[in-house]
Amino acid sequence: MRQRPTRLYYFSWAVIVLILLTAIFGGMIKPHGITDADKINLLKQQQNNQITYQKPPLPPGSTFLLGTDHRGYDLLSLLLNGLKYTLAIVLALTLLRMLFGTAWGLWVGVSGKGAFMLRAVHKVTSTVPAFLFIYPPVSGMYAALGLFFGSRANAESVMLFTVIFVLMVTFFGVIPLAYQVAERARYYNDKQYVEVSRLMGGSILHRTIRHILPNMRLELLFTTLSEFVQVIFLIGQLAVFNIIVWGSERIDLDDVGVEAVNLTSHGEWVSLLTYGMTYVRSYPWIIVSAAAALSLLVLSVQLFLNQLKKRFDGTVGISK
Numbered sequence: 001m002r003q004r005p006t007r008l009y010y011f012s013w014a015v016i017v018l019i020l021l022t023a024i025f026g027g028m029i030k031p032h033g034i035t036d037a038d039k040i041n042l043l044k045q046q047q048n049n050q051i052t053y054q055k056p057p058l059p060p061g062s063t064f065l066l067g068t069d070h071r072g073y074d075l076l077s078l079l080l081n082g083l084k085y086t087l088a089i090v091l092a093l094t095l096l097r098m099l100f101g102t103a104w105g106l107w108v109g110v111s112g113k114g115a116f117m118l119r120a121v122h123k124v125t126s127t128v129p130a131f132l133f134i135y136p137p138v139s140g141m142y143a144a145l146g147l148f149f150g151s152r153a154n155a156e157s158v159m160l161f162t163v164i165f166v167l168m169v170t171f172f173g174v175i176p177l178a179y180q181v182a183e184r185a186r187y188y189n190d191k192q193y194v195e196v197s198r199l200m201g202g203s204i205l206h207r208t209i210r211h212i213l214p215n216m217r218l219e220l221l222f223t224t225l226s227e228f229v230q231v232i233f234l235i236g237q238l239a240v241f242n243i244i245v246w247g248s249e250r251i252d253l254d255d256v257g258v259e260a261v262n263l264t265s266h267g268e269w270v271s272l273l274t275y276g277m278t279y280v281r282s283y284p285w286i287i288v289s290a291a292a293a294l295s296l297l298v299l300s301v302q303l304f305l306n307q308l309k310k311r312f313d314g315t316v317g318i319s320k
Contacts, residue, residue, distance in 0.1 A: 003311055012307040015300045023087050026080035032064070032073070034081060034267065040072025057283045067285040069263055069275065070251060075289045082267025086297075089246065089268070090235070094228045096170045101177030102220065108178065109185025110204050110212060122179040130172035131237045138165055142243055162245045169234060173227065180223075181216075188215050218312055225305040229298055236294060239274040246271055269294055 032038060042053040056072040058064055066075035108114050125133065141164065145157035185208075188194060194211045202210070213220075238244075249265045261278065264271035269290055276287030 005311060006307075008303075009307040009311055012300075012304040016304050019083070019087075019297065019300060022080065023084040026083050030074070030077035030080040032077045034073045034077055038073065040068070043072070057279070057286065059283075060285050066289045067283070069286065070261055071263065075272075075286065078264070078267030078272060079269065079289060079293050080267070082264065082269050082272065083293075085246065085266055085268040086270060086294075089270070090228060090231050093166065093169055093173075093231045093235070094224060096166070097173040097177055097227050097231070098220070098224055100170065101174040102181050104174065104178035105181025106185050106208050106212065107204075109182040109187075110189050110208050112186075115182065118175075118179055118182060122175050125172060125175050130169075130234060133172055134168045134234075135238065135241060135243070138168065138238070138243055139241065147245075158245070165243075165245050169231070173230065173234075177223065177227065181220075184216055184219060185212050188212050222305060222309060225301055225308075229301055229305075232294065232298055235270050236273060239270045240277055242274055242277070244271045244274050269297075 040056050040058075042055055043058060045052050045054060056068045057070055058068040058072065060067040064074045064076070066079070068074055069078070104118070108118050138161075141161055145161055146154065147158060147161055189207070189212060191211075194207055197207050197211060246264075246268050250262050261275070263275050272290040273287070273294065276283075276290045280287045
Protein backbone atom coordinates (compact mmCIF):
# COMPACT_ATOMS: atom_id res chain seq x y z
CA MET A 1 0.00 0.00 0.00
CA ARG A 2 1.31 3.44 -0.89
CA GLN A 3 1.86 5.96 1.86
CA ARG A 4 0.54 9.50 1.57
CA PRO A 5 3.19 11.82 0.08
CA THR A 6 4.83 14.22 2.51
CA ARG A 7 6.35 17.65 2.00
CA LEU A 8 9.79 16.07 2.14
CA TYR A 9 8.76 13.71 -0.66
CA TYR A 10 7.81 16.63 -2.89
CA PHE A 11 10.97 18.48 -1.85
CA SER A 12 13.12 15.51 -2.92
CA TRP A 13 11.43 15.55 -6.33
CA ALA A 14 12.05 19.31 -6.61
CA VAL A 15 15.75 18.80 -5.84
CA ILE A 16 16.09 16.11 -8.51
CA VAL A 17 14.31 18.30 -11.07
CA LEU A 18 16.62 21.20 -10.13
CA ILE A 19 19.68 18.98 -10.67
CA LEU A 20 18.42 17.90 -14.09
CA LEU A 21 17.63 21.50 -15.11
CA THR A 22 21.08 22.58 -13.96
CA ALA A 23 22.66 19.81 -16.01
CA ILE A 24 20.70 20.89 -19.09
CA PHE A 25 21.07 24.66 -18.77
CA GLY A 26 24.16 25.00 -16.56
CA GLY A 27 26.41 25.76 -19.50
CA MET A 28 24.10 28.60 -20.52
CA ILE A 29 23.71 30.27 -17.12
CA LYS A 30 27.32 30.10 -15.94
CA PRO A 31 28.48 33.59 -14.87
CA HIS A 32 31.86 33.45 -16.67
CA GLY A 33 33.22 31.87 -19.81
CA ILE A 34 35.57 28.88 -19.82
CA THR A 35 37.13 29.20 -23.26
CA ASP A 36 40.71 30.06 -24.19
CA ALA A 37 39.68 33.70 -24.53
CA ASP A 38 38.59 33.72 -20.86
CA LYS A 39 41.94 32.58 -19.44
CA ILE A 40 43.58 34.97 -17.01
CA ASN A 41 47.33 35.34 -16.67
CA LEU A 42 47.31 38.28 -14.29
CA LEU A 43 44.37 40.02 -12.63
CA LYS A 44 44.76 43.77 -12.23
CA GLN A 45 43.45 45.16 -8.95
CA GLN A 46 43.43 48.64 -7.46
CA GLN A 47 43.46 49.05 -3.70
CA ASN A 48 44.33 52.15 -1.64
CA ASN A 49 45.31 53.97 -4.84
CA GLN A 50 47.81 51.23 -5.62
CA ILE A 51 47.67 48.87 -8.55
CA THR A 52 48.54 45.25 -7.85
CA TYR A 53 48.56 42.13 -10.02
CA GLN A 54 47.39 38.75 -8.81
CA LYS A 55 48.12 35.46 -10.53
CA PRO A 56 45.51 32.66 -10.54
CA PRO A 57 44.30 30.54 -8.86
CA LEU A 58 42.33 33.37 -7.31
CA PRO A 59 40.56 32.91 -3.96
CA PRO A 60 36.79 33.31 -3.59
CA GLY A 61 35.61 36.89 -3.80
CA SER A 62 32.97 39.17 -5.23
CA THR A 63 34.05 38.54 -8.83
CA PHE A 64 34.61 34.79 -8.55
CA LEU A 65 32.33 33.46 -5.81
CA LEU A 66 34.11 30.11 -5.50
CA GLY A 67 37.53 31.25 -6.72
CA THR A 68 39.32 30.16 -9.89
CA ASP A 69 41.67 27.44 -11.13
CA HIS A 70 45.18 27.92 -12.55
CA ARG A 71 43.77 29.17 -15.85
CA GLY A 72 41.67 31.82 -14.14
CA TYR A 73 38.44 29.95 -14.92
CA ASP A 74 35.63 30.59 -12.47
CA LEU A 75 35.02 27.41 -10.41
CA LEU A 76 31.29 28.05 -10.18
CA SER A 77 31.11 28.25 -13.98
CA LEU A 78 33.12 25.03 -14.27
CA LEU A 79 30.77 23.25 -11.84
CA LEU A 80 27.66 24.45 -13.68
CA ASN A 81 29.09 23.41 -17.04
CA GLY A 82 30.50 20.10 -15.80
CA LEU A 83 27.43 18.65 -14.09
CA LYS A 84 26.03 17.20 -17.31
CA TYR A 85 29.29 15.34 -17.96
CA THR A 86 29.38 13.93 -14.43
CA LEU A 87 25.79 12.75 -14.62
CA ALA A 88 26.35 11.21 -18.06
CA ILE A 89 29.44 9.28 -16.92
CA VAL A 90 27.88 8.03 -13.68
CA LEU A 91 24.59 7.15 -15.37
CA ALA A 92 26.36 5.23 -18.14
CA LEU A 93 28.35 3.17 -15.63
CA THR A 94 25.21 2.60 -13.54
CA LEU A 95 23.17 1.39 -16.51
CA LEU A 96 25.97 -0.97 -17.58
CA ARG A 97 25.97 -2.47 -14.10
CA MET A 98 22.19 -2.76 -14.07
CA LEU A 99 22.01 -4.25 -17.57
CA PHE A 100 24.49 -7.06 -17.00
CA GLY A 101 23.77 -7.58 -13.31
CA THR A 102 20.01 -7.80 -13.75
CA ALA A 103 20.22 -10.11 -16.78
CA TRP A 104 22.69 -12.43 -15.04
CA GLY A 105 20.72 -12.44 -11.80
CA LEU A 106 17.38 -13.12 -13.45
CA TRP A 107 18.81 -16.01 -15.45
CA VAL A 108 20.34 -17.62 -12.37
CA GLY A 109 17.29 -16.97 -10.19
CA VAL A 110 14.69 -18.29 -12.64
CA SER A 111 16.62 -21.11 -14.29
CA GLY A 112 18.69 -22.16 -11.29
CA LYS A 113 21.73 -22.58 -13.55
CA GLY A 114 25.07 -21.12 -12.49
CA ALA A 115 23.91 -20.42 -8.95
CA PHE A 116 26.92 -22.12 -7.35
CA MET A 117 29.41 -20.17 -9.51
CA LEU A 118 27.70 -16.85 -8.83
CA ARG A 119 27.60 -17.55 -5.10
CA ALA A 120 31.29 -18.46 -5.07
CA VAL A 121 32.39 -15.40 -7.04
CA HIS A 122 30.27 -13.16 -4.85
CA LYS A 123 31.73 -14.68 -1.71
CA VAL A 124 35.26 -13.95 -2.90
CA THR A 125 34.68 -10.41 -4.17
CA SER A 126 32.50 -9.30 -1.25
CA THR A 127 35.29 -9.83 1.29
CA VAL A 128 36.98 -6.51 0.42
CA PRO A 129 35.77 -3.22 -1.10
CA ALA A 130 35.75 -3.01 -4.89
CA PHE A 131 38.22 -0.12 -4.69
CA LEU A 132 40.96 -2.48 -3.43
CA PHE A 133 40.44 -4.77 -6.44
CA ILE A 134 40.40 -1.95 -8.97
CA TYR A 135 42.99 0.56 -7.79
CA PRO A 136 46.26 -1.48 -7.94
CA PRO A 137 45.95 -2.61 -11.59
CA VAL A 138 44.48 0.64 -12.92
CA SER A 139 47.03 2.81 -11.12
CA GLY A 140 49.89 0.77 -12.57
CA MET A 141 48.38 0.96 -16.05
CA TYR A 142 47.67 4.69 -15.65
CA ALA A 143 51.34 5.36 -14.97
CA ALA A 144 52.64 2.87 -17.55
CA LEU A 145 50.56 4.44 -20.33
CA GLY A 146 51.67 7.97 -19.41
CA LEU A 147 48.13 9.24 -18.83
CA PHE A 148 49.35 11.78 -16.27
CA PHE A 149 50.26 13.91 -19.32
CA GLY A 150 46.57 14.78 -19.71
CA SER A 151 45.66 15.92 -23.22
CA ARG A 152 49.20 15.18 -24.37
CA ALA A 153 48.83 11.48 -23.66
CA ASN A 154 48.62 9.05 -26.56
CA ALA A 155 45.02 8.82 -27.80
CA GLU A 156 45.17 5.02 -28.22
CA SER A 157 46.47 4.65 -24.66
CA VAL A 158 43.66 6.80 -23.33
CA MET A 159 41.09 4.70 -25.18
CA LEU A 160 42.60 1.42 -23.96
CA PHE A 161 42.68 2.61 -20.37
CA THR A 162 39.11 3.95 -20.59
CA VAL A 163 37.79 0.60 -21.83
CA ILE A 164 39.59 -1.34 -19.10
CA PHE A 165 38.49 1.17 -16.45
CA VAL A 166 34.84 0.88 -17.50
CA LEU A 167 35.02 -2.92 -17.61
CA MET A 168 36.50 -3.15 -14.11
CA VAL A 169 34.13 -0.65 -12.54
CA THR A 170 31.22 -2.47 -14.18
CA PHE A 171 32.39 -6.00 -13.35
CA PHE A 172 32.91 -5.42 -9.64
CA GLY A 173 29.47 -3.86 -9.42
CA VAL A 174 27.74 -6.55 -11.49
CA ILE A 175 28.68 -9.45 -9.19
CA PRO A 176 26.95 -8.32 -5.96
CA LEU A 177 24.06 -6.92 -7.97
CA ALA A 178 23.55 -10.18 -9.88
CA TYR A 179 23.70 -12.17 -6.64
CA GLN A 180 21.00 -10.07 -4.97
CA VAL A 181 18.81 -10.03 -8.08
CA ALA A 182 19.14 -13.82 -8.31
CA GLU A 183 18.00 -14.21 -4.70
CA ARG A 184 14.94 -12.03 -5.26
CA ALA A 185 14.13 -13.70 -8.60
CA ARG A 186 14.37 -17.13 -6.95
CA TYR A 187 11.98 -15.94 -4.23
CA TYR A 188 9.34 -14.91 -6.76
CA ASN A 189 10.05 -17.92 -8.95
CA ASP A 190 9.02 -20.20 -6.06
CA LYS A 191 5.56 -18.61 -5.89
CA GLN A 192 2.71 -20.92 -6.77
CA TYR A 193 1.40 -18.90 -9.73
CA VAL A 194 4.87 -18.90 -11.32
CA GLU A 195 5.11 -22.67 -10.82
CA VAL A 196 1.72 -23.04 -12.51
CA SER A 197 3.03 -21.00 -15.45
CA ARG A 198 6.04 -23.30 -15.71
CA LEU A 199 3.88 -26.43 -15.63
CA MET A 200 1.72 -25.00 -18.38
CA GLY A 201 4.78 -24.68 -20.60
CA GLY A 202 5.84 -21.13 -19.88
CA SER A 203 9.46 -20.58 -20.90
CA ILE A 204 12.07 -18.90 -18.71
CA LEU A 205 11.72 -15.72 -20.77
CA HIS A 206 7.91 -15.81 -20.47
CA ARG A 207 7.99 -16.29 -16.70
CA THR A 208 10.61 -13.59 -16.28
CA ILE A 209 8.76 -10.97 -18.32
CA ARG A 210 5.20 -11.78 -17.22
CA HIS A 211 5.70 -12.66 -13.56
CA ILE A 212 9.16 -11.92 -12.15
CA LEU A 213 9.95 -8.46 -13.52
CA PRO A 214 6.53 -6.91 -12.67
CA ASN A 215 7.08 -7.89 -9.04
CA MET A 216 10.63 -6.55 -9.02
CA ARG A 217 10.16 -3.25 -10.86
CA LEU A 218 10.20 -1.11 -7.72
CA GLU A 219 13.11 -3.01 -6.28
CA LEU A 220 15.06 -2.51 -9.50
CA LEU A 221 14.26 1.20 -9.50
CA PHE A 222 15.55 1.54 -5.94
CA THR A 223 18.61 -0.49 -6.85
CA THR A 224 19.38 1.73 -9.83
CA LEU A 225 19.42 4.80 -7.60
CA SER A 226 21.54 2.98 -5.03
CA GLU A 227 24.00 1.88 -7.73
CA PHE A 228 24.17 5.48 -8.95
CA VAL A 229 25.40 6.54 -5.52
CA GLN A 230 27.82 3.59 -5.33
CA VAL A 231 29.37 4.52 -8.67
CA ILE A 232 29.92 8.12 -7.52
CA PHE A 233 31.64 6.86 -4.38
CA LEU A 234 33.87 4.47 -6.33
CA ILE A 235 35.04 6.85 -9.05
CA GLY A 236 35.38 9.56 -6.40
CA GLN A 237 37.74 7.32 -4.42
CA LEU A 238 39.78 6.64 -7.55
CA ALA A 239 39.85 10.36 -8.33
CA VAL A 240 41.30 11.13 -4.91
CA PHE A 241 44.22 8.88 -5.92
CA ASN A 242 44.59 10.71 -9.26
CA ILE A 243 42.85 8.12 -11.46
CA ILE A 244 40.61 9.81 -14.05
CA VAL A 245 39.76 8.88 -17.62
CA TRP A 246 37.90 11.89 -18.99
CA GLY A 247 38.94 15.09 -20.71
CA SER A 248 41.73 17.14 -19.22
CA GLU A 249 44.34 19.57 -20.41
CA ARG A 250 47.89 20.02 -19.16
CA ILE A 251 49.33 23.48 -18.63
CA ASP A 252 52.87 24.49 -17.73
CA LEU A 253 53.15 26.80 -14.75
CA ASP A 254 56.38 28.36 -15.98
CA ASP A 255 58.16 28.92 -19.25
CA VAL A 256 60.46 25.92 -18.99
CA GLY A 257 57.75 23.52 -17.91
CA VAL A 258 59.35 22.49 -14.62
CA GLU A 259 55.93 22.28 -13.03
CA ALA A 260 52.75 21.39 -14.85
CA VAL A 261 49.19 20.57 -13.84
CA ASN A 262 46.29 18.65 -15.37
CA LEU A 263 42.96 20.42 -15.32
CA THR A 264 39.52 19.33 -16.41
CA SER A 265 38.79 20.85 -19.79
CA HIS A 266 35.02 21.16 -19.28
CA GLY A 267 34.47 21.18 -15.51
CA GLU A 268 33.58 17.51 -14.94
CA TRP A 269 33.22 17.20 -11.16
CA VAL A 270 35.27 14.05 -10.51
CA SER A 271 38.18 15.40 -12.56
CA LEU A 272 37.87 18.65 -10.64
CA LEU A 273 38.14 16.65 -7.43
CA THR A 274 41.43 15.12 -8.63
CA TYR A 275 42.79 18.55 -9.51
CA GLY A 276 41.72 19.95 -6.15
CA MET A 277 43.43 17.13 -4.25
CA THR A 278 46.75 18.07 -5.87
CA TYR A 279 46.57 21.57 -4.35
CA VAL A 280 44.53 20.90 -1.22
CA ARG A 281 46.96 22.83 0.98
CA SER A 282 47.81 25.70 -1.35
CA TYR A 283 44.36 26.39 -2.80
CA PRO A 284 41.80 24.64 -0.55
CA TRP A 285 38.81 26.33 -2.14
CA ILE A 286 39.19 24.11 -5.22
CA ILE A 287 38.79 20.81 -3.36
CA VAL A 288 36.08 22.28 -1.12
CA SER A 289 34.00 23.34 -4.13
CA ALA A 290 34.34 19.98 -5.92
CA ALA A 291 33.80 17.88 -2.79
CA ALA A 292 30.79 19.94 -1.70
CA ALA A 293 29.19 19.64 -5.14
CA LEU A 294 29.63 15.85 -5.25
CA SER A 295 28.42 15.51 -1.65
CA LEU A 296 25.27 17.49 -2.40
CA LEU A 297 24.63 15.33 -5.46
CA VAL A 298 24.97 12.13 -3.41
CA LEU A 299 22.80 13.45 -0.58
CA SER A 300 20.12 14.58 -3.04
CA VAL A 301 19.90 11.19 -4.75
CA GLN A 302 19.96 9.42 -1.38
CA LEU A 303 17.15 11.64 -0.07
CA PHE A 304 15.12 10.95 -3.20
CA LEU A 305 15.70 7.21 -2.82
CA ASN A 306 14.66 7.21 0.84
CA GLN A 307 11.51 9.19 0.12
CA LEU A 308 10.55 6.84 -2.71
CA LYS A 309 10.93 3.88 -0.38
CA LYS A 310 8.72 5.52 2.25
CA ARG A 311 6.19 6.52 -0.38
CA PHE A 312 5.79 2.94 -1.56
CA ASP A 313 5.04 1.43 1.82
CA GLY A 314 8.65 1.27 3.01
CA THR A 315 9.84 -1.21 0.39
CA VAL A 316 13.56 -1.55 0.86
CA GLY A 317 14.48 -3.05 -2.49
CA ILE A 318 17.73 -4.87 -3.12
CA SER A 319 20.52 -3.98 -0.76
CA LYS A 320 24.17 -4.94 -0.74
